[in-house]
Amino acid sequence: MAEPLALRVGDSAAGVPASQSGGASERQVIGSRIAVRDAEKRYGQFHAVNRINLDIEPGEFITLLGPSGSGKTTLLNLLAGFQSLDGGEILVDGRPVHNVPTHKRGFGMVFQSYALFPNMTVTQNVAFPLRMAGVDRATTERRVAETLEIMRLSDHANKSPSEMSGGQQQRVAIARAIVMRPKVVLMDEPLSALDRRLRESIQIEIRDLHQTIGSTILFVTHDQGEALTMSDRIAVLDAGRIVQIGRPLDIYRHPSNRFVASFVGESNLIEAEIMQKRGTTVTLKNRAGYVFDAESRDAIDVGRVTVLVRPERIAIANEPTASSTPVIVTSAIFLGEILRIEAQMEGGDTLLIRCTDTARRPLPDIGDRLHVSWGPEDCWVLT
Amino acid sequence: MTTISLSDEPRHQASSSLAMKLKNPALLLLPAVAFLSFIYLLPLLDLIRISISGPSWLTYFQRVFAVPLYWESLVRTMQISVTVAFLCLLFGYPTALLIHRTRGITHALIATAIVLPYFIAILIRTYAWMVLLGRNGPVNKFLVSIGILSEPVQLLFHRGTVLLGMTAVLLPLMVLTIYSSVSRLDPALTRAGLASGAGPLAIFWRVLLPLTLPGIGAGFLLVFVAAIGFFITPTLLGGPGDQMFAMHITQQADSVTSEGFLQALGVVLLLITLAVVAVAGRFLGLEFIWGGRKLTETAVTHVAPVAVSGTPSRSFGSKFADMIGWPLLRLFGMLPASCGTWTVRLMGGLVVAVLILPIIVVMIISFSSASYLTFPPPGFSLRWYEQFFSDSNWMRAFWTSALIATVSAIIAVGLGTCAALGIVRGNVRGKSAIMLLLVSPIIVPPVVLGLSLYTLFLKFDLVGSVFGLAAAHAIGGLPIVVVILSAALQGVDSRLEQAASVHGASSLTVLRLVTLPAIAPGLAAATFFAFLHSFDELVLTLFLSSAQLKTLPLMLWGDINYRLNPVLAVVSTLEVLLVVGGLFLARPVLATSQKAT
Numbered sequence: 014m015a016e017p018l019a020l021r022v023g024d025s026a027a028g029v030p031a032s033q034s035g036g037a038s039e040r041q042v043i044g045s046r047i048a049v050r051d052a053e054k055r056y057g058q059f060h061a062v063n064r065i066n067l068d069i070e071p072g073e074f075i076t077l078l079g080p081s082g083s084g085k086t087t088l089l090n091l092l093a094g095f096q097s098l099d100g101g102e103i104l105v106d107g108r109p110v111h112n113v114p115t116h117k118r119g120f121g122m123v124f125q126s127y128a129l130f131p132n133m134t135v136t137q138n139v140a141f142p143l144r145m146a147g148v149d150r151a152t153t154e155r156r157v158a159e160t161l162e163i164m165r166l167s168d169h170a171n172k173s174p175s176e177m178s179g180g181q182q183q184r185v186a187i188a189r190a191i192v193m194r195p196k197v198v199l200m201d202e203p204l205s206a207l208d209r210r211l212r213e214s215i216q217i218e219i220r221d222l223h224q225t226i227g228s229t230i231l232f233v234t235h236d237q238g239e240a241l242t243m244s245d246r247i248a249v250l251d252a253g254r255i256v257q258i259g260r261p262l263d264i265y266r267h268p269s270n271r272f273v274a275s276f277v278g279e280s281n282l283i284e285a286e287i288m289q290k291r292g293t294t295v296t297l298k299n300r301a302g303y304v305f306d307a308e309s310r311d312a313i314d315v316g317r318v319t320v321l322v323r324p325e326r327i328a329i330a331n332e333p334t335a336s337s338t339p340v341i342v343t344s345a346i347f348l349g350e351i352l353r354i355e356a357q358m359e360g361g362d363t364l365l366i367r368c369t370d371t372a373r374r375p376l377p378d379i380g381d382r383l384h385v386s387w388g389p390e391d392c393w394v395l396t
Numbered sequence: 397m398t399t400i401s402l403s404d405e406p407r408h409q410a411s412s413s414l415a416m417k418l419k420n421p422a423l424l425l426l427p428a429v430a431f432l433s434f435i436y437l438l439p440l441l442d443l444i445r446i447s448i449s450g451p452s453w454l455t456y457f458q459r460v461f462a463v464p465l466y467w468e469s470l471v472r473t474m475q476i477s478v479t480v481a482f483l484c485l486l487f488g489y490p491t492a493l494l495i496h497r498t499r500g501i502t503h504a505l506i507a508t509a510i511v512l513p514y515f516i517a518i519l520i521r522t523y524a525w526m527v528l529l530g531r532n533g534p535v536n537k538f539l540v541s542i543g544i545l546s547e548p549v550q551l552l553f554h555r556g557t558v559l560l561g562m563t564a565v566l567l568p569l570m571v572l573t574i575y576s577s578v579s580r581l582d583p584a585l586t587r588a589g590l591a592s593g594a595g596p597l598a599i600f601w602r603v604l605l606p607l608t609l610p611g612i613g614a615g616f617l618l619v620f621v622a623a624i625g626f627f628i629t630p631t632l633l634g635g636p637g638d639q640m641f642a643m644h645i646t647q648q649a650d651s652v653t654s655e656g657f658l659q660a661l662g663v664v665l666l667l668i669t670l671a672v673v674a675v676a677g678r679f680l681g682l683e684f685i686w687g688g689r690k691l692t693e694t695a696v697t698h699v700a701p702v703a704v705s706g707t708p709s710r711s712f713g714s715k716f717a718d719m720i721g722w723p724l725l726r727l728f729g730m731l732p733a734s735c736g737t738w739t740v741r742l743m744g745g746l747v748v749a750v751l752i753l754p755i756i757v758v759m760i761i762s763f764s765s766a767s768y769l770t771f772p773p774p775g776f777s778l779r780w781y782e783q784f785f786s787d788s789n790w791m792r793a794f795w796t797s798a799l800i801a802t803v804s805a806i807i808a809v810g811l812g813t814c815a816a817l818g819i820v821r822g823n824v825r826g827k828s829a830i831m832l833l834l835v836s837p838i839i840v841p842p843v844v845l846g847l848s849l850y851t852l853f854l855k856f857d858l859v860g861s862v863f864g865l866a867a868a869h870a871i872g873g874l875p876i877v878v879v880i881l882s883a884a885l886q887g888v889d890s891r892l893e894q895a896a897s898v899h900g901a902s903s904l905t906v907l908r909l910v911t912l913p914a915i916a917p918g919l920a921a922a923t924f925f926a927f928l929h930s931f932d933e934l935v936l937t938l939f940l941s942s943a944q945l946k947t948l949p950l951m952l953w954g955d956i957n958y959r960l961n962p963v964l965a966v967v968s969t970l971e972v973l974l975v976v977g978g979l980f981l982a983r984p985v986l987a988t989s990q991k992a993t
Binding site for chain 2: 093094095114115116117119120121122124125126128129130131132141142144145146147186189190193199
């Protein structure tokens with residue numbers, strides 16, 4: 014492994030911005046602060062991006078997560094300058110960028126289709142941004158070699174992209190995006206064309222890289238697992254708006270609405286009626302008449318609510334306990350380290366249950382009766 | 397996985413017994429190959445035989461190169477062809493980019509503006525330029541009205557008009573060839589370039605241009621080869637000093653005295669064409685002739701040397717790039733990003749105007765009330781339509797053309813469909829050689845083909861016969877049919893056919909119930925274009941027709957040479973309507989075959 018890239022920032026001849034801090038800290042942050050203010054993009058009547066506000070800290074790894082058509086790629090394109098805003102503004106380090114064409118923004122970008130120039134070798138691809146920036150040949154060669162080494166591509170330097178596997182091509186694309194040590198790196202679903210194993214290993218590679226180079230990274234994906242694994246913060250988008258932004262753990266445990274709850278992770282959404290409220294604890298009753306407690310930060314103390322119970326938070330037992338309710342197993346699948354059980358509550362609600370495989374618990378048969386329960390801390394009341 | 401990989405195999409290995417051999421779809425190639433051998437290859441070989449039948453085999457050729465008239469004309473032909481090819485490239489490339497970058501209705505309109513002229517007869521498009529540039533034409537009127545000219549001048553009949561006319565006629569070929577290569581590019585490449593800090597010009601120079609070089613090469617050579625054999629446009633638009641080589645052949649053909657020498661002229665033209673195509677095929681793969689996909693490997697290896705950055709050895713080239721190239725590209729990066737966009741729009745817009753305006757002017761003039769060609773017309777009337785439909789000569793020519801075109805389309809589609817089935821579904825060695833034979837009539841100069849057929853037709857007393865002309869026209873119609881139907885057939889999943897035969901359908905039933913319905917739209921388009929090809933054909937007809945058998949283009953040709961009246965505009969308008977109607981019907985097919993090729 015080469016010495017950390019960021020230590021060499023100072024010798025750039027091309028005016029690549031040096032980091033603000035002195036280099037004494039363990040991680041240098043060279044990234045930009047990005048502020049999106051009331052950003053709007055319309056296609057006729059359709060609001061692809063609908064008055065989005067977003068503040069990104071320097072050096073932050075932020076993921077735009079959402080289903081297709083949610084506006085996440087449009088927002089990325091607006092940042093890159095491929096499309097122009099219909100309203101609002103985008104500030105990079107406090108300066109509006111709407112008049113700066115893409116090639117003057119100095120960002121790095123990784124594309125879903127890799128977008129390597131097929132007429133150039135790996136080296137030539139990675140050298141391209143340096144050449145366009147006017148970096149002299151000797152520096153270029155050294156920087157390309159360093160970057161290739163970091164991406165473990167040194168053996169492939171003179172290959173043409175068409176001779177490489179998808180994973181290798183994507184690492185070349187990443188190398189090309191970071192070789193200038195840009196303040197901002199944009200990644201547009203870079204892993205979606207790769208198979209699962211490769212995807213997971215490159216996820217970790219990108220995470221580590223982010224630690225090393227200290228750029229602000231904007232990562233677009235529709236894969237919630239990817240978003241949870243990699244991000245400092247996740248912005249969940251739906252229909253052109255950011256519906257929730259927060260740390261992965263917050264998004265997963267405390268989703269702000271049904272959409273986020275069901276889009277991020279697997280979830281049981283249980284309709285229930287508030288019976289009583291004491292402090293932050295509410296007592297609820299579902300359709301089947303099962304009465305349980307839940308923590309709630311909201312002020313609501315009467316009426317119907319939706320309660321999120323994650324499948325792995327549900328405890329199962331063969332015999333009834335004081336706080337349990339009976340269910341009938343409708344499907345049981347052995348997934349390896351976990352069991353995935355679907356069961357029907359009285360009243361018809363279906364529960365999804367995930368529990369770790371242990372020697373004590375055999376895989377239940379369809380039609381078996383089980384007893385499930387969860388504690389107040391395992392529930393999250395949605396409004 | 398195994399079932400899938402196995403499923404293709406049995407068909408290829410099944411041809412063991414005689415019965416199975418007879419069922420090999422490759423046999424379907426025989427009729428087309430036999431047809432072309434007799435009516436196309438044989439006459440060309442005979443042409444060569446006659447050309448070397450002099451006292452010594454070199455005699456006639458020596459004369460070609462000894463007489464300054466011919467030698468100079470050959471040089472002139474080369475000059476004109478290269479110039480036209482460069483002009484087409486210069487204007488065609490931005491136009492192809494423009495088509496690629498526009499979306500929706502604009503895209504459809506621009507694409508139509510390019511495709512429509514492509515299918516209108518060269519004769520008619522040349523006539524439109526004569527109208528446009530004539531003494532009473534709109535260009536003269538416009539220049540006088542804004543005071544540049546004090547009175548109308550002769551804009552026609554010099555080198556400039558020849559270049560303009562030929563460029564306009566050949567531009568669609570260039571645009572469509574380049575577009576098929578541009579449209580295969582990943583749009584993210586441009587964005588990747590921008591994100592890497594490259595300005596539009598740098599991206600064009602470093603990414604777009606190298607990657608579309610094969611398309612550029614193919615377009616350039618196709619235009620060049622077509623231009624070498626050009627005859628109609630230079631004859632009508634050129635002056636005495638603009639004689640092109642093909643024109644000598646037709647002029648000599650009138651005086652029968654020069655047998656042998658005449659053939660030598662044809663052979664020279666043929667050899668130059670073949671040499672250019674062979675050199676081009678060496679680099680591009682001969683598939684470029686019919687717009688097929690080139691092998692990506694060759695494309696990459698030929699393009700790689702262009703990008704010199706990062707090579708370890710500091711050659712002169714890389715030094716040059718360091719000192720001049722990259723700084724220059726960076727400098728152009730300072731230009732506002734809209735510069736490239738506007739260049740593309742302006743040049744593309746100019747091309748669209750040059751292709752469409754003449755046609756529109758001719759259509760308007762056809763409704764003129766004046767008794768001579770003038771634009772804008774003093775008033776509107778249908779008098780010229782009445783004259784056309786009441787003139788028995790015109791009507792007879794029209795029906796003759798329609799009859800010949802119908803017979804020709806039947807021949808071309810019958811042979812071409814079988815051949816396409818054989819090429820795509822058959823298992824035969826030398827497939828690409830056969831494909832090359834089938835599509836090669838596209839590149840042989842029509843003048844040479846006409847000359848060679850004339851000898852054959854004399855021998856079999858076919859001159860001036862409907863069937864003879866139809867067969868001759870089918871030589872050019874066949875490649876069109878084969879290319880369209882091969883693309884259509886490749887689009888049909890061969891597993892559909894296997895599924896049908898597994899469930900008990902015989903080969904013929906499979907063909908009737910699965911294959912033919914699937915390619916029906918392609919078949920319709922192919923029939924239309926084969927019909928149109930024959931309907932528009934002039935050069936072969938000039939050689940092979942008689943005074944009794946006049947086709948519509950032949951009548952037009954005669955009238956253009958003698959009196960330039962608005963009846964010709966009527967015929968042109970009707971032809972445009974025919975093409976528009978045909979294109980409208982064939983639209984879905986063209987879209988799919990574009991993807992398939």
